[in-house]
Amino acid sequence: MTTNTDSATLALTALLLLPLGLAVGSFLNVVIWRVPQGMSVVRPPSACPRCEHPIRGRDNVPVLSWLLLRGRCRDCRAPISIRYPLVETATGILFVASGLFAGPTWVLPALLYLVSITVALVLIDIDTRRLPDTIVLPSYLVTLALLSLASWNPGGEADWGALLRALVGGAAMYTLYFVIKLVYPAGMGFGDVKLAGVLGLSLGWFGWSALAFGWFAAYLLGGLFSIGLLLAGRAGRKSAIPFGPWMLLGALVGIAVGDAVGQWYLGLL
Incomplete structure (x- = not known):
């Protein structure tokens, strides 16, 4: 039987893993785009593919930035694919599920x-x-x-x-x-x-x-x-x-x- 302490530990593990999963998902978006092209996943910093303006730190918050920008570049208003927040969300959910499955x-x-x-x-x-x-x-x-x-x-x-x-x-x-x-x-x-x-x-x-x-x-x-x-x-x-x-x-x-x-x-x- 799962005790209250065990439940609290699992819940805390899941809570900590959600932001980690979202952040990893943001990095995976870079990996998915750059690795097949033989590019570095570290440099150069992420930029808009149309206007090439570097993405500001405040515009690089997983999921939230896409929602606040309404899925468009702040500078040229080019559309940003919905796949980016979906990858971040999916990774966050899978991290939480992993934490609930394996525990700490x-x-x-x-x-x-x-x-x-x-x-x-x-x-x-x-x-x-x-x-x-x-x-x-x-x-x-x-x-x-x-x-x-x-x-x-x-x-x-x-x-x-x-x-x-x-x-x-x-x-x-x-x-x-x-x-x-x-x-x-x-x-x-x-x-x-x-x-x-x-x-x-x-x-x-x-x-x-x-x-x-x-x-x-x-x-x-x-x-x-x-x-x-x-x-x-x-x-x-x-x-x-x-x-x-x-x-x-x-x-x-x-x-x-x-x-x-x-x-x-x-x-x-």
Whole structure:
């Protein structure tokens, strides 16, 4: 049973994570725009793409600035895409959801990192049909470091078995997608294969059920989306649909409900 103290801790965690998520979402907007173009995410400072006037600090407050400016540049009145506040809002909500799911534990940073690259890579893949190595490859080291911290669990009992499971999960997912790529090259890009290893690390840490259902959920969600496009006449049988977003969303679903689904399935047996 959740105590009042536990509820208060979760609520405080969520409250602290909302502004952090909004700020990270603002940075992710820069990442989504600049990384595919090979630009630095640090310099030059953000500016209006039409009049090139640098964005003032007061106009760079996540969501609020867009609302106050009514979605237009302060200087030239060019429209600012609604995607910017939506990315910030979505990241904030996902940070809060992560805090409520994991609580103030050492695995929370790893989960927040996964959420962050999910937001960035989903939109980049939709925009460019690419999963940039500059995000995916460093994620192996970052994810492994954060999951090692979670397994060490300073101040509590270590769980090195979870880290071993993460390594097995990462290797298994990478190998599986590599084989699928070899057997059916047109089915996915090699960026999906590289991403699979990163997702396998996180899914494996959370458990075998999370790993299995996270992999299955990617195909389930992607398949349902494809069927919806076909029924709506928005795509044909040979239309190319990026699979990276479904891999990422499937991983989040696997972490969130994989254990519950696994217990339900075992109960049926």
